[in-house]
Amino acid sequence: MLTLRVRPCPVAALSPGKKEGRRENSLSSTAGGQTLRKTALNAMHRRTAAKMVDFGGWDMPVEYPSSGGLVKEHLAVRTGVGIFDVSHMGDILIRGPQALDAVQWISMNDASRLQEGQAHYSALLYPEGTFVDDVIVHKLGQNDYLLVINAGTREKDYGWVKKNVGRFRCHADDVGDYYTQIAIQGPKAETTLQKLTTVNLAEIKNYWFKHGTVCGLPNTLIARTGYTAEDGFEIYVPSDVATSERVWNEVLEAGKEFGLVPCGLGARNTLRLEGKMALYGHEISDTINVWEAALDRFCKMEKPDFIGRAALEKAKAQGLKRILVGLEAVDRGIPRDGYKVFDAAGAEIGYVTSGSPAPYLKKNIALAYVPPSQSEVGHEVFVEIRGQKVKCKVVPTPFYKRAKK
Amino acid sequence: MAYPKDYKYTKEHEWIQIKGNTALVGITDHAQESLGDIVFVELPKGGAQLQQGKSFGTVESVKAVSELYAPASGKVTEINDSLNQGPEAINKDAHSAWMIKIELSNPKEADMLMSAEDYEKYVAEEK
Numbered sequence: 289m290l291t292l293r294v295r296p297c298p299v300a301a302l303s304p305g306k307k308e309g310r311r312e313n314s315l316s317s318t319a320g321g322q323t324l325r326k327t328a329l330n331a332m333h334r335r336t337a338a339k340m341v342d343f344g345g346w347d348m349p350v351e352y353p354s355s356g357g358l359v360k361e362h363l364a365v366r367t368g369v370g371i372f373d374v375s376h377m378g379d380i381l382i383r384g385p386q387a388l389d390a391v392q393w394i395s396m397n398d399a400s401r402l403q404e405g406q407a408h409y410s411a412l413l414y415p416e417g418t419f420v421d422d423v424i425v426h427k428l429g430q431n432d433y434l435l436v437i438n439a440g441t442r443e444k445d446y447g448w449v450k451k452n453v454g455r456f457r458c459h460a461d462d463v464g465d466y467y468t469q470i471a472i473q474g475p476k477a478e479t480t481l482q483k484l485t486t487v488n489l490a491e492i493k494n495y496w497f498k499h500g501t502v503c504g505l506p507n508t509l510i511a512r513t514g515y516t517a518e519d520g521f522e523i524y525v526p527s528d529v530a531t532s533e534r535v536w537n538e539v540l541e542a543g544k545e546f547g548l549v550p551c552g553l554g555a556r557n558t559l560r561l562e563g564k565m566a567l568y569g570h571e572i573s574d575t576i577n578v579w580e581a582a583l584d585r586f587c588k589m590e591k592p593d594f595i596g597r598a599a600l601e602k603a604k605a606q607g608l609k610r611i612l613v614g615l616e617a618v619d620r621g622i623p624r625d626g627y628k629v630f631d632a633a634g635a636e637i638g639y640v641t642s643g644s645p646a647p648y649l650k651k652n653i654a655l656a657y658v659p660p661s662q663s664e665v666g667h668e669v670f671v672e673i674r675g676q677k678v679k680c681k682v683v684p685t686p687f688y689k690r691a692k693k
Numbered sequence: 694m695a696y697p698k699d700y701k702y703t704k705e706h707e708w709i710q711i712k713g714n715t716a717l718v719g720i721t722d723h724a725q726e727s728l729g730d731i732v733f734v735e736l737p738k739g740g741a742q743l744q745q746g747k748s749f750g751t752v753e754s755v756k757a758v759s760e761l762y763a764p765a766s767g768k769v770t771e772i773n774d775s776l777n778q779g780p781e782a783i784n785k786d787a788h789s790a791w792m793i794k795i796e797l798s799n800p801k802e803a804d805m806l807m808s809a810e811d812y813e814k815y816v817a818e819e820k
Contacts, residue, residue, distance in 0.1 A: 339729075358730055644755060
């Protein structure tokens with residue numbers, strides 16, 4: 289099944305959300321094995337002749353040659369619109385009189401600040417202040433929260449949530465299998481989706497959501513969220529094959545005039561990397577804490593106590609040993625996941641968590657952990673690429689920021 | 694895309710076009726298709742000695758790094774420098790985008806490689 293022999297270079301887009309970062313052969317055109325899970329759109333992807341890979345135990349499209357491949361897909365999202373099947377993401381509902389207390393206890397952002405119809409980025413932490421996973425918390429109602437979690441960590445997250453909300457009067461339910469989650473992303477996402485819904489999308493602010501009719505399906509969750517650093521929406525529709533395929537096709541049709549293309553996990557990875565959005569198993573993991581990952585602004589130390597808080601307080605007092613920075617290759621070469629980082633004197637100082645050519649920025653970029661003393665913008669470091677030390681410099685992040693409307 | 698009949702092919706998806714004692718080397722259409730958008734090639738310097746089956750460079754797409762394996766032994770006499778600036782030429786036409794020219798040290802080695810017909814079958818089985 290393997291085609292070209294691939295160096296053992298874990299490719300971000302293809303690594304499952306596990307800390308070991310299983311090393312896939314990204315060139316295999318079929319994802320073998322009986323145990324892979326499938327989304328309701330799997331047959332659709334295969335009919336479209338997408339290149340499929342094993343992503344965290346899911347048989348997922350990495351790119352669509354019919355769309356023109358990864359770079360075209362990436363650019364479509366930056367300049368027009370793209371559609372992604374992200375049904376492999378997990379969903380946990382937390383409901384009950386003490387749902388807010390439970391969410392506050394298990395996540396680091398301050399959920400009491402959320403209004404109904406609002407969402408925010410947050411994370412589930414271990415007592416050590418390291419990551420179980422990062423999540424988007426949606427406040428559906430007064431006692432009703434939806435957590436959207438990563439594919440590769442679904443079972444782990446659910447087990448962990450279940451265990452830790454036990455002392456609150458609430459229920460945690462894994463509802464991931466009930467939904468097909470489709471992301472419509474890009475500057476033309478609103479115009480595309482508007483054709484298919486009665487909800488006035490212009491009224492939905494970034495990281496807010498509404499329920500409304502989409503493709504004739506009443507009470508559909510429409511969230512202005514995404515993982516591309518671009519404007520866009522994520523919709524949650526029933527996960528039966530017929531409905532899922534119908535919605536997918538209607539979005540394809542609606543976006544046709546804007547050059548909409550189906551996009552795979554490859555483009556999803558390069559898009560999120562340009563926007564410096566963390567990927568579990570790369571920038572965040574059970575050995576990396578919140579301060580190191582530079583996610584301070586999503587961690588509210590002043591809110592009521594939460595799991596990991598005490599350790600984070602201690603870690604802050606002790607000072608950081610490493611911090612996540614953005615790198616840009618100055619010399620020729622592509623820094624990739626796992627490559628080592630050296631200082632000018634030749635000492636090993638850190639490693640790359642995600643690295644890739646950036647299709648829109650047309651640069652070779654990376655996120656890496658380095659000591660705070662070497663994290664200043666403009667500072668020169670060296671990434672070892674196949675035995676050669678390639679000069680890189682620390683640059684401001686996010687690498688890409690979309691223009692405000 | 695058709696695989697030229699006068700080329701020979703490796704299991705690692707390189708092609709070699711032999712003319713007398715010299716040969717051009719590249720990667721196959723199947724390889725470029727599997728890799729996706731090619732953004733980087735790293736080739737040996739002129740004069741480098743290649744050994745059949747050993748790595749002589751790398752080719753990178755956005756999402757993957759792959760090694761290049763020499764289809765035959767010999768000395769590198771020319772590099773296709775244009776690929777440094779425009780590696781996407783390999784995606785456009787893999788069978789004309791040669792990477793290196795070599796002077797064969799043992800032309801008989803080519804007998805161990807696949808014909809176009811065998812290679813096509815090999816690729817079909819791999820899929």
